Amino acid sequence: MTARLARALAVVTLAAAYAACYGRDGTPAAAVQVDLTGAGATFPFPVIRDWIAEYASREGVRVNYMSVGSAEGLRLVAAGDVDFGTSDFEPTQSARGGAACGPVSVPILVGAIAVVYHLPGLGDGVRLNRSTLKEIFDGRIRQWNAPAIARLNPAVRLPPMPITVVYRGAGSATGRLFAHFLSGNDGLADTVSADPVWRVGIAAEGNEGVAVQVQQTVGAIGYTELAYAAPNGLSLALIENAMGEYARPSAATINATVAAAFRGRTDAHGTSLISLREPGTYPLAAITWLTLDPARLGPDRGRQVRAFAQWAMRDGAAAARRLEAAPLPSNVVAHYDSLLSALSFAPCPAA
Numbered sequence: 497m498t499a500r501l502a503r504a505l506a507v508v509t510l511a512a513a514y515a516a517c518y519g520r521d522g523t524p525a526a527a528v529q530v531d532l533t534g535a536g537a538t539f540p541f542p543v544i545r546d547w548i549a550e551y552a553s554r555e556g557v558r559v560n561y562m563s564v565g566s567a568e569g570l571r572l573v574a575a576g577d578v579d580f581g582t583s584d585f586e587p588t589q590s591a592r593g594g595a596a597c598g599p600v601s602v603p604i605l606v607g608a609i610a611v612v613y614h615l616p617g618l619g620d621g622v623r624l625n626r627s628t629l630k631e632i633f634d635g636r637i638r639q640w641n642a643p644a645i646a647r648l649n650p651a652v653r654l655p656p657m658p659i660t661v662v663y664r665g666a667g668s669a670t671g672r673l674f675a676h677f678l679s680g681n682d683g684l685a686d687t688v689s690a691d692p693v694w695r696v697g698i699a700a701e702g703n704e705g706v707a708v709q710v711q712q713t714v715g716a717i718g719y720t721e722l723a724y725a726a727p728n729g730l731s732l733a734l735i736e737n738a739m740g741e742y743a744r745p746s747a748a749t750i751n752a753t754v755a756a757a758f759r760g761r762t763d764a765h766g767t768s769l770i771s772l773r774e775p776g777t778y779p780l781a782a783i784t785w786l787t788l789d790p791a792r793l794g795p796d797r798g799r800q801v802r803a804f805a806q807w808a809m810r811d812g813a814a815a816a817r818r819l820e821a822a823p824l825p826s827n828v829v830a831h832y833d834s835l836l837s838a839l840s841f842a843p844c845p846a847a
Contacts, residue, residue: 546819548561579801584673602832607821622645747822
């Protein structure tokens with residue numbers, strides 16, 4: 497185990513340790529049947545952290561989760577080092593495996609990618625569109641009072657201050673999806689596999705790392721999951737959606753995005769949450785996927801991972817809403833609940 501993984505595991509284990517030791521009625525849970533280990537996206541970590549504590553309290557099962565990034569989470573699943581992985585891009589067909597045998601991925605929640613900034617004296621509400629954001633992250637716009645930003649914000653006195661870009665490092669699904677949005681490609685591909693190369697700025701580790709770096713750097717701008725903004729005192733930009741509206745990331749706008757994206761469908765495969773021509777939607781959203789390998793897990797551990805995934809989709813909705821993420825619609829949950837229920841945890845047949 498790398499030092500990075502060890503640090504992440506220690507943080508999550510300590511945060512959930514108290515709840516993990518107690519059962520539904522508050523009495524000590526002397527016998528925990530199975531301890532599960534997951535790893536992956538930092539994007540949903542605030543929600544998953546709450547899920548871990550609640551699930552331990554209700555079910556007496558301790559789940560350790562390492563917040564190490566989407567790509568690393570999928571790598572650890574493939575290597576058999578964790579029981580499940582999470583990612584904020586849908587795994588490729590090869591990563592998901594074949595229909596008969598191999599890894600299986602299910603969506604568990606949707607969150608907003610917030611564009612955050614640190615400008616003293618200015619609160620939320622600086623307006624930014626896709627083309628202006630692209631120029632900022634390409635290094636072509638370097639001052640907050642640049643004409644392109646000023647045109648979008650005629651009523652705001654923007655400071656003559658240098659912009660410091662803060663971005664995610666390699667293996668980040670949040671970074672890949674944000675770069676995909678900036679590219680102007682409205683259709684989210686089956687996978688977003690290439691790490692963006694940022695021309696300017698400071699790399700930070702994890703969504704939490706971006707939030708802290710922006711908080712510590714006057715004039716900074718970055719992107720992070722919405723739940724990391726308020727605890728770090730960060731201001732939220734309004735982002736132009738496909739209707740020409742400037743939308744604030746919030747529970748209301750992300751729920752409108754989810755409703756529009758899944759109208760008339762139950763399968764999340766290939767779903768684009770980036771550019772929806774619907775009023776009230778927020779244009780930067782990500783589905784978190786949970787991936788497990790039934791054959792590798794075996795019957796006992798496999799059933800425990802399945803139970804946690806089904807609980808998260810159904811009963812984890814309240815925690816998601818509390819942290820301004822969005823649960824999936826009930827018809828989508830029912831579809832993937834059935835898929836999980838049908839899993840066999842028998843070994844793969846020999847080739």
